[in-house]
Amino acid sequence: xxxxxxxxxxxxxxxxxxxxxxxxxxxxxxxxxxxxxxxxxxxxxxxxxxxxxxxxxxxxxxxxxxxxxxxxxxxxxxxxxxxxxxxxxxxxxxxxxxxxxxxxxxxxxxxxxxxxxxxxxxxxxxxxxxxxxxxxxxxxxxxxxxxxxxxxxxxxxxxxxxxxxxxxxxxxxxxxxxxxxxxx
Numbered sequence: 001x002x003x004x005x006x007x008x009x010x011x012x013x014x015x016x017x018x019x020x021x022x023x024x025x026x027x028x029x030x031x032x033x034x035x036x037x038x039x040x041x042x043x044x045x046x047x048x049x050x051x052x053x054x055x056x057x058x059x060x061x062x063x064x065x066x067x068x069x070x071x072x073x074x075x076x077x078x079x080x081x082x083x084x085x086x087x088x089x090x091x092x093x094x095x096x097x098x099x100x101x102x103x104x105x106x107x108x109x110x111x112x113x114x115x116x117x118x119x120x121x122x123x124x125x126x127x128x129x130x131x132x133x134x135x136x137x138x139x140x141x142x143x144x145x146x147x148x149x150x151x152x153x154x155x156x157x158x159x160x161x162x163x164x165x166x167x168x169x170x171x172x173x174x175x176x177x178x179x180x181x182x183x184x
Contacts, residue, residue, distance in 0.1 A: 028170040029059040029141055035163025037075065043155035047111050051075050055082075057143075057165050065090040069101060080110030082125060095136050099145075103127045107151045123153035127161065141167040 033055040039045045055073035062068055067090075072083045086103030107125035129147030143165040150158040 027061045029057075029167035030170065031057045031141070031165055031167035033057050033071070033073075033143070033163045033165030035145075035161060037149065037159050037161040039157065039159040041155060041157045041159065044109060044111070044157040044159065048077060051078070051080070051110050053161070053163065055163065055165070057167055059088070059141075059167055065093065069103070071103070075110040078110030080108050080121075082107040084125065084127065086127075090133060090136065095138070096132065096134050097136055099131055099133050101129045101145075101147075103129075107149075107153075109151050109153055109157045120154035121157075123151055125149060125151040129161075139169045141169070143167065 033053075035053045035055070037051040037053055039048065039051070053073055053075050055071045058070040060068045060070075067088045068085070069088045070083075070085045072081075074081050082105060084103040084105030084107075086101055088099055088101040091098045091100070104124070104126045107123065109121040111121045127147055127149035129145045131143060131145030131147075134142040134144075144163075145165070146160070146162045148158065149161050150156065
């Protein structure tokens with residue numbers, strides 16, 4: 001398992017190590033993420049042990065290492081949805097970089113049976129995440145993240161979340177909206 005994780009990090013790094021490659025500095029990237037949420041709060045945990053999440057992602061680079069991120073998604077089983085907006089801070093100026101982010105928005109907690117009405121499972125939500133962003137200066141980006149989310153509905157539901165997202169740049173090689181390459 002450790003060898004597989006090491007290969008997943010080293011092979012892409014070697015593939016993009018060429019200085020002559022086309023550099024994309026996407027000011028906007030869009031994509032999809034799939035993941036899961038593991039409820040921790042008692043009220044939510046009674047309903048299910050894990051929840052599938054599918055998200056549409058939007059990433060807008062506002063500074064060389066900082067971007068505004070947005071996501072809107074669906075959760076199942078139980079027909080939940082969420083819309084969130086936040087800030088993502090990349091930590092290293094390399095093609096493979098760790099990041100942290102914080103988001104806030106609204107969520108309808110997926111729940112089939114134990115709440116009497118939609119209003120009891122709907123409320124503001126906040127989440128904090130950390131992860132790794134692969135291929136930061138490419139037309140294709142891979143985002144792996146994990147974090148914690150709180151939804152302030154009737155019961156204040158909360159839990160752990162993980163996800164893998166793929167984003168595609170809205171630019172051409174050499175077109176630089178913001179130069180995010182490291183200083184040489």
